[in-house]
Amino acid sequence: MSDFLVELGKRPAARRLVERLGLPLSLPQTLRRGDGPWEERPLGNWKVVVAASPGSKLSAALAKTLAAAGASPHIASGEDAPFHELGEAYGRPALAVDLAALPVGFRPEAAIFDASALDDPAGLRALYDFFHALSPVLARCGRAVVLGCPQVATLSAPAAAAQAALEGVVRSLAKELGRRGSTAQLLLVNPAAASRLEPVLRFVLSARSAFITGQPIAIEASVSAPAEPPLVRPLEHKVALVTGAARGIGEATARTLAREGAHVVCVDRPSDEGAAGQVARAIGGSLLAVDITAAEAPEAIARHLSERHGRVDVVVHNAGITRDKTIARMSAEMWDDTLAVNLMAPVRIDQVLEKGGLLRPGGRIVCLASVGGIAGNAGQTNYAASKAGIAAYVRRRAEELRVHGITVNAVAPGLIETRMTAAMPRMILEAGRRLSALGQGGQPVDVAEAITFLASPGAAGITGAVLRVCGGAFVGA
Amino acid sequence: MAAKSTSTRRAGVPKGRRAVVVGGARTPFVKAFAEYLKLDTIALGTAAVRGLLDRYPIPRRDVDSVVWGGVILPSVWPNIGREIALDAGLDPTVEAMTVTRACASGLQAITVAAAAIERGDADVIIAGGSDSTSNAEVKLPQKLVHVAAPLMFGKRTPADVLGALGKLMPLSELLPRVPKIAERTTGQVMGEAAEDMARRNEISRAAQDEFALRSHQRAAAAIASGRLAREITPMATSVTAGGAGENWVHSDTIVRADSNLEKLSRLKSAFSGGRKDHGGNGAGTVTAGNSSPLTDGAAAVLLMSEEKAHALGLKPLARVSQWAYVGVDPSDQLLIGPALAMPRVLARMGLELGDIDLIDMHEAFAAQVLSVLKALGSAAFARARLGRERAVGEVDPDRLNVHGGSLAFGHPFAATGARMVTTMAHELHDTGKATALLGICAAGGLGAAALLENANLP
Numbered sequence: 022m023s024d025f026l027v028e029l030g031k032r033p034a035a036r037r038l039v040e041r042l043g044l045p046l047s048l049p050q051t052l053r054r055g056d057g058p059w060e061e062r063p064l065g066n067w068k069v070v071v072a073a074s075p076g077s078k079l080s081a082a083l084a085k086t087l088a089a090a091g092a093s094p095h096i097a098s099g100e101d102a103p104f105h106e107l108g109e110a111y112g113r114p115a116l117a118v119d120l121a122a123l124p125v126g127f128r129p130e131a132a133i134f135d136a137s138a139l140d141d142p143a144g145l146r147a148l149y150d151f152f153h154a155l156s157p158v159l160a161r162c163g164r165a166v167v168l169g170c171p172q173v174a175t176l177s178a179p180a181a182a183a184q185a186a187l188e189g190v191v192r193s194l195a196k197e198l199g200r201r202g203s204t205a206q207l208l209l210v211n212p213a214a215a216s217r218l219e220p221v222l223r224f225v226l227s228a229r230s231a232f233i234t235g236q237p238i239a240i241e242a243s244v245s246a247p248a249e250p251p252l253v254r255p256l257e258h259k260v261a262l263v264t265g266a267a268r269g270i271g272e273a274t275a276r277t278l279a280r281e282g283a284h285v286v287c288v289d290r291p292s293d294e295g296a297a298g299q300v301a302r303a304i305g306g307s308l309l310a311v312d313i314t315a316a317e318a319p320e321a322i323a324r325h326l327s328e329r330h331g332r333v334d335v336v337v338h339n340a341g342i343t344r345d346k347t348i349a350r351m352s353a354e355m356w357d358d359t360l361a362v363n364l365m366a367p368v369r370i371d372q373v374l375e376k377g378g379l380l381r382p383g384g385r386i387v388c389l390a391s392v393g394g395i396a397g398n399a400g401q402t403n404y405a406a407s408k409a410g411i412a413a414y415v416r417r418r419a420e421e422l423r424v425h426g427i428t429v430n431a432v433a434p435g436l437i438e439t440r441m442t443a444a445m446p447r448m449i450l451e452a453g454r455r456l457s458a459l460g461q462g463g464q465p466v467d468v469a470e471a472i473t474f475l476a477s478p479g480a481a482g483i484t485g486a487v488l489r490v491c492g493g494a495f496v497g498a
Numbered sequence: 499m500a501a502k503s504t505s506t507r508r509a510g511v512p513k514g515r516r517a518v519v520v521g522g523a524r525t526p527f528v529k530a531f532a533e534y535l536k537l538d539t540i541a542l543g544t545a546a547v548r549g550l551l552d553r554y555p556i557p558r559r560d561v562d563s564v565v566w567g568g569v570i571l572p573s574v575w576p577n578i579g580r581e582i583a584l585d586a587g588l589d590p591t592v593e594a595m596t597v598t599r600a601c602a603s604g605l606q607a608i609t610v611a612a613a614a615i616e617r618g619d620a621d622v623i624i625a626g627g628s629d630s631t632s633n634a635e636v637k638l639p640q641k642l643v644h645v646a647a648p649l650m651f652g653k654r655t656p657a658d659v660l661g662a663l664g665k666l667m668p669l670s671e672l673l674p675r676v677p678k679i680a681e682r683t684t685g686q687v688m689g690e691a692a693e694d695m696a697r698r699n700e701i702s703r704a705a706q707d708e709f710a711l712r713s714h715q716r717a718a719a720a721i722a723s724g725r726l727a728r729e730i731t732p733m734a735t736s737v738t739a740g741g742a743g744e745n746w747v748h749s750d751t752i753v754r755a756d757s758n759l760e761k762l763s764r765l766k767s768a769f770s771g772g773r774k775d776h777g778g779n780g781a782g783t784v785t786a787g788n789s790s791p792l793t794d795g796a797a798a799v800l801l802m803s804e805e806k807a808h809a810l811g812l813k814p815l816a817r818v819s820q821w822a823y824v825g826v827d828p829s830d831q832l833l834i835g836p837a838l839a840m841p842r843v844l845a846r847m848g849l850e851l852g853d854i855d856l857i858d859m860h861e862a863f864a865a866q867v868l869s870v871l872k873a874l875g876s877a878a879f880a881r882a883r884l885g886r887e888r889a890v891g892e893v894d895p896d897r898l899n900v901h902g903g904s905l906a907f908g909h910p911f912a913a914t915g916a917r918m919v920t921t922m923a924h925e926l927h928d929t930g931k932a933t934a935l936l937g938i939c940a941a942g943g944l945g946a947a948a949l950l951e952n953a954n955l956p
Contacts, residue, residue: 061827088882091830110882112698112831112869 024454027461049460050202052231053162055470058280059253062091063227070118072151073099073135074144079168079215083135086219099135120154131164131226136187137210140180148190163203164226167191171209171239188237195235195493199458204234214242220250220479232467234458234493239486245426246481255477257282260330264288264313265340267296269439273465274337277473279304283335313340313366319373326379333379335476338367338388345400356403363407382426385476388415390431392491412487419485428484432471435491436462458493508820514805517612518814518953522920523549524797525733527908528751530631533735534794539568542796543582543628549731550624550798556810562620564594565611567603567627567912570634600940601860603627604915605948611801612818621806627912628796684829689769691832692863693784699869703783706864707762710788710905713861717902718755729920752791752908762787788864793908797916814953816923820847821948828943833866835945836937837873841890843947851891855931858918860938861903926952
């Protein structure tokens with residue numbers, strides 16, 4: 022169902038009129054989304070302001086990321102030598118910027134505060150100074166990123182407090198910036214994982230992360246990573262399996278994975294064979310029509326992958342259903358069906374793939390959780406059970422597969438505009454849209470981009486995580 | 499400087515099969531829409547080839563083929579190489595092709611010819627290039643072509659004509675579009691790319707003007723010394739500035755011996771990013787004075803296998819020893835290609851920049867040359883882009899474009915590479931120096947480089 026306010030907000034005249042009349046309407050910002058495959062320089066000509074707490078060790082990685090992505094660094098504080106070095110190499114000289122006296126008309130596309138070396142709450146003041154100056158001038162659909170350190174055992178108590186404080190700042194900043202389509206993210210970089218920062222930072226800065234905001238994302242060094250992960254066409258020569266590929270998020274995911282070079286095996290129920298076949302043909306993938314809840318389905322999938330490809334690199338457990346009723350009114354069948362598709366099928370398929378040796382080092386498993394599974398909804402005990410189960414499943418599974426070089430993650434979509442949500446009652450849908458920080462629902466492609474990122478070689482630093490794609494739909498008190 | 503033997507023959511090429519430059523000939527280069535207005539690229543190319551054959555009267559039957567470069571090609575006769583071969587009076591059995599690689603087309607023709615000679619496909623090839631910006635075709639909009647074509651074929655009724663007219667609305671879309679040197683992928687005009695590079699590499703207006711002035715001064719000195727006369731074949735034109743009958747152009751007309759910094763600094767910036775009326779901030783640095791002008795002209799080079807040249811009793815000037823072409827993202831620094839291509843040629847030859855005696859770079863814009871020089875001199879660039887620790891090196895101004903460049907002579911796109919090869923081949927021969935490294939930037943984010951070696955050295 023089209024979102025009237027988003028459509029209205031696209032018209033500058035309407036936007037001006039609403040402001041002039043002082044209507045109590047907050048027109049959501051049209052989000053800038055990715056266009057076509059991953060670009061060599063997703064941040065072409067962006068002005069990116071960078072500041073760092075004293076003693077940070079991430080300046081080199083940060084400078085390399087920005088230079089390779091085509092951004093012009095503006096240094097507010099911290100070590101600037103790596104920025105000058107790469108600025109010279111790529112013809113984008115690093116400029117100094119004074120937060121207390123920003124140039125007139127200065128509208129940076131992104132602001133990055135590197136707090137990874139922050140070890141005392143007093144140092145948080147610099148974070149205030151940084152975003153106090155920059156949040157009013159950040160461009161529309163801009164990016165605020167804070168780099169922190171995960172709660173590792175070596176942190177002192179004051180350092181742990183200061184680091185935890187970052188999360189509060191970012192979550193709140195996300196809500197403040199959302200109206201202008203901007204996002205805020207916290208990347209928690211393990212000191213041993215600095216080399217894995219680039220692909221993640223590139224993703225959260227880029228338009229591909231349009232509907233992700235207010236998220237802490239941990240970057241660890243526990244899974245082996247390629248030395249130079251590809252920045253474009255990340256999935257070339259990869260074989261990907263997507264369940265529920267006929268429509269919605271599954272279709273968008275199949276298309277996005279294929280766009281980045283993967284051969285996608287599209288799985289859907291025999292009753293949806295026509296739609297799934299169309300997707301498979303359009304993206305040059307292949308079709309496998311099986312009901313994933315059938316007893317023989319995991320073996321059929323493993324056989325298909327083994328015979329045609331000898332392996333699978335990316336598994337996306339996307340297939341999902343809702344059978345909503347309050348638990349008092351819910352039939353046992355509704356309970357069983359939902360659990361069978363959403364939770365038990367992924368578990369069984371993974372087991373067979375692992376036993377068959379089809380998942381190789383560098384493999385990626387991505388499951389679909391849901392914000393509903395985290396927050397709960399009346400009428401969704403079955404659905405929330407399956408999705409909460411998935412969240413725990415990926416955490417444990419990640420630990421098991423870590424040594425094999427395989428990551429396991431979930432994305433948790435919030436309100437995404439699909440056939441499923443179009444069937445929601447109008448008022449609930451409308452409330453759901455406006456409750457998110459970005460003031461709107463997401464698109465299937467937003468989830469697909471997140472899944473594709475997690476499936477890429479460069480996402481090796483992220484495992485056992487649940488990445489919410491919800492536009493910042495979290496309410497606290 | 500003492501001649502240094504490089505002994506860096508292309509792997510596997512027997513000595514006698516090495517490709518050598520025997521000589522070159524070109525038309526004088528003139529501004530577009532001036533003396534050569536009525537001469538198209540075929541007429542200009544024909545004049546250059548005739549001039550070459552007059553200067554080097556080899557037996558005509560020995561010419562195996564013509565490889566010709568062109569950028570603005572006539573759409574009905576795009577293989578201008580063949581037309582030039584026929585018009586120049588070469589035997590109809592002399593086969594011919596046309597190559598196009600934007601501003602590197604002339605060099606491309608020469609390296610295609612050199613490769614054919616090395617392979618033993620040919621012994622004598624005339625290679626070169628020509629362009630007449632004055633005769634760029636003004637194209638009808640595709641919309642008009644698509645609507646009108648059905649009316650041209652088969653029977654038509656008045657109703658068909660009326661229907662076609664209806665499809666042509668609004669008529670404003672039917673105005674022929676003025677050809678423009680803009681990138682197809684980015685829409686960026688060349689000069690805007692240069693402006694962008696000047697800003698990003700922090701190249702000042704003064705540095706650009708100084709570089710342009712030096713180009714004019716050196717070109718003027720080269721003309722005054724008479725050394726260019728042996729490369730230039732006078733051109734008969736049917737029109738003059740006054741509109742009178744046949745007239746002759748004997749020498750390049752764009753070079754300004756009397757230019758000075760004060761004059762250059764007074765010129766206004768020419769491109770958006772510079773021009774306020776184009777939405778720029780008025781802080782542009784690229785002007786008509788420090789850009790190469792639109793130019794008409796042609797240049798031809800006589801290439802042979804070393805053994806054939808000796809058999810004919812000719813004294814070759816230089817060997818075409820190595821070359822490389824690279825691509826960069828046109829949406830980044832469009833004209834930075836030579837900074838990657840030139841080090842690649844050096845690496846293939848096992849040479850360092852310091853080993854090179856002469857460097858000749860195509861001067862599309864002073865800002866572009868200075869950006870490339872800055873990159874070559876940067877250790878940061880070498881580390882990030884070339885995978886080497888040390889900078890490629892600072893280019894000694896005394897070895898760079900010793901007889902001026904495209905800023906002064908002008909730039910008839912496909913002729914420039916052949917002009918550079920001819921001038922450098924003579925220079926190696928005259929001075930006894932060993933090596934000359936050429937660098938050319940081209941539209942589409944292309945870069946080209948080639949190494950010439952003195953043919954008298956082993």
